[in-house]
């Protein structure tokens with residue numbers, strides 16, 4: 001046992017100076033001599049220690065190896081160096097740090113049979129001997145030396161001082177690091193006691209025979225000596241302190257190649273565990289060698305967990321890498337050298353571990369309490385308080401801001417959620433309505449009905465059709481994919497708009513568009529009455545403040561107001577304010593946005609305060625593909641006709657303006673109610689009249705000028721011209737042709753046909769309709785499109801709208817005609833009762849040519865379906881009330897005279 005000389009002791013005590021200082025792991029290399037087996041195989045040493053720090057690979061030139069030939073470490077030991085030298089010149093300094101209260105660890109790392117156990121046994125003994133010697137020579141201090149030993153075998157931690165085979169539990173203590181629960185710790189009495197315990201552990205340790213080592217350690221062994229020391233002088237006093245530190249002697253199991261160690265069975269399994277944990281150790285060392293950034297995988301093995309403080313923590317560490325010099329182990333030796341190279345880059349930061357006595361601790365804490373109390377009694381400078389106050393305010397402000405953000409985010413989330421739910425609901429409804437639609441096409445033929453219902457995957461077909469615009473199904477070719485997508489879009493649109501306008505909408509109005517077409521709902525038609533369909537858009541816009549049941553009185557009031565405006569403008573001309581005043585009358589209409597779809601159930605339930613969109617309105621918040629299908633519609637047809645750059649306005653009377661106006665009122669896929677259209681025409685007439693005035697025509701010339709313009713003067717009390725019947729017939733025929741050409745709504749045609757039946761006072765409307773349609777046709781011919789708010793509107797949109805309207809009529813046939821009535825109509829129209837889709841056949845025959853009888857029959861059916869009979873008269877009455885000369889008694893050339901009976 002080595003003794004510590006007086007000088008050395010001073011040196012160890014000085015070592016406390018390393019406390020808190022970062023230092024590299026000490027890396028030592030020990031080359032063992034060739035063993036008997038290697039000599040037998042005529043191996044020659046492949047490595048040579050050329051000086052105290054460098055080891056050289058001898059065969060570099062011969063092999064042409066790309067590996068480095070020389071490696072430098074803190075100290076290298078030749079094969080003929082004894083363990084004592086390795087200890088004294090290498091590990092001792094680190095090992096004996098423990099007496100100064102500094103944790104330390106000595107590792108032996110190397111391949112199997114390289115001499116780890118051989119080395120560590122010696123190192124442990126020498127260090128322990130020195131510790132004992134140190135204790136003996138420092139009688140002024142009271143020492144407690146404890147011994148514990150564990151092994152990690154197949155990733156199980158065993159207490160080597162316990163004969164029980166119970167695995168030890170490892171837990172992490174935030175202050176003390178990894179703790180082994182119930183670990184036996186023997187307080188060493190003397191050197192003999194230590195030797196006894198070491199022998200016991202040796203006997204306990206897992207050792208097995210392999211090809212490379214007769215006594216191969218199959219586990220990692222850690223022997224720990226813990227030293228606590230206190231000055232005897234201060235023992236039991238309040239200022240006493242204890243130094244406490246441990247030194248670990250770690251004899252790792254050797255890395256081995258199964259092929260070389262010829263291990264099998266349990267040896268092989270042990271070898272796997274050994275290699276795995278050594279791999280983790282080398283990974284940890286490699287990562288630590290590159291700095292402490294990132295995650296260090298200490299927890300990947302029990303070994304690295306336990307040794308964590310020794311690997312880059314509060315400990316001084318020395319690693320002795322043992323090597324076999326044999327050429328046959330060169331690869332393993334290189335691996336060990338690589339490990340050693342990494343290890344020498346790893347740093348640790350050891351500290352002197354002082355444990356205070358209870359009394360000292362109480363004293364220290366008491367002093368701390370006193371200090372804090374005095375701080376409280378004497379508040380700091382006011383600036384500090386201010387800082388705290390402003391800091392608190394800042395924090396409060398931050399918290400408020402964050403709370404607000406959270407509230408907004410919650411709102412957004414809820415909104416998004418509700419939209420998703422609505423969309424899901426709509427998709428469900430769509431699928432349902434798609435099914436209903438199928439029924440609609442099929443249900444007037446019992447044979448086809450059953451076949452339709454039994455059609456396998458029928459609703460799936462619809463969905464496919466919806467998703468694929470090119471999909472075409474023979475039987476349902478009439479119901480085009482666009483219809484489905486448009487239906488769907490409308491549904492989406494409804495939900496979208498409900499959110500923004502639910503509170504504003506009270507009364508239901510039909511969907512309208514400037515095309516002189518009235519939109520019919522494609523669904524929920526059972527809830528639609530003619531009254532609802534015919535409710536004028538303008539009325540709707542102005543009726544916000546009136547209850548729904550006062551529609552007529554409000555309308556009358558409004559018409560009177562308009563009339564007064566006209567009278568006033570006539571009477572006050574050339575007052576330049578007049579047109580503007582009139583514009584103001586209509587400005588309410590202009591500013592309104594049509595934002596609603598007819599297909600929305602909500603529309604019928606709650607109604608609208610703003611006009612609905614019909615089939616072609618702005619589509620807010622939806623994809624472009626959807627928006628393209630729905631053109632923006634600012635206001636009902638009447639206001640467009642009268643307000644939007646109209647040819648009939650005082651300011652613009654050129655042909656271009658007329659075209660512009662006409663374009664705006666044509667070819668849109670939106671559908672206009674007859675009221676809207678009529679109201680629009682009234683406005684047109686009114687402006688036409690004003691135009692004449694602006695053109696400087698004399699009041700006396702008024703009647704002539706207006707007639708020249710083809711518009712019957714509203715205020716003229718003259719009788720209609722004698723040639724009126726002929727003129728009426730001519731206008732009528734032209735209008736029929738143009739309706740057909742321009743794909744005008746069937747409902748519009750029906751209303752117009754039935755309302756303007758040849759009365760001389762109808763001439764104004766006939767002229768206006770003719771002019772409107774003429775321009776529409778001209779626009780179509782020029783480019784197959786018209787303009788809407790500066791956007792191109794393709795004619796196909798009118799065709800689509802017409803197709804949708806026919807679809808609605810098909811549904812209404814089912815709802816509003818009895819079975820007998822339907823049969824009668826089918827017979828009359830030559831539709832075989834045993835044919836499929838009879839209602840569809842009928843719908844597509846209606847208004848399909850310009851023959852007067854055909855038109856009369858068609859109008860009769862459509863009128864029946866949309867319940868025109870009551871409403872039409874009322875409208876006509878209202879219309880006449882405002883604009884037709886009260887004394888006009890001209891002859892009537894009624895179209896209705898030729899109106900055929902339905903049945």
Ligand SMILES: Nc1ncnc2c1ncn2[C@@H]1O[C@H](COP(=O)(O)OP(=O)(O)OP(=O)(O)O)[C@@H](O)[C@H]1O
Nearest residue numbers: 032033112113114115116117118213216217253254
């Ligand atoms: N420096 C040395 N001088 C003389 N003999 C040595 C030296 N190193 C090791 N030996 C001998 O080599 C053999 C293997 O040594 P040891 O058991 O220590 O290797 P090991 O690395 O611990 O192997 P394992 O990993 O298999 O346990 C032993 O018989 C040992 O006495």
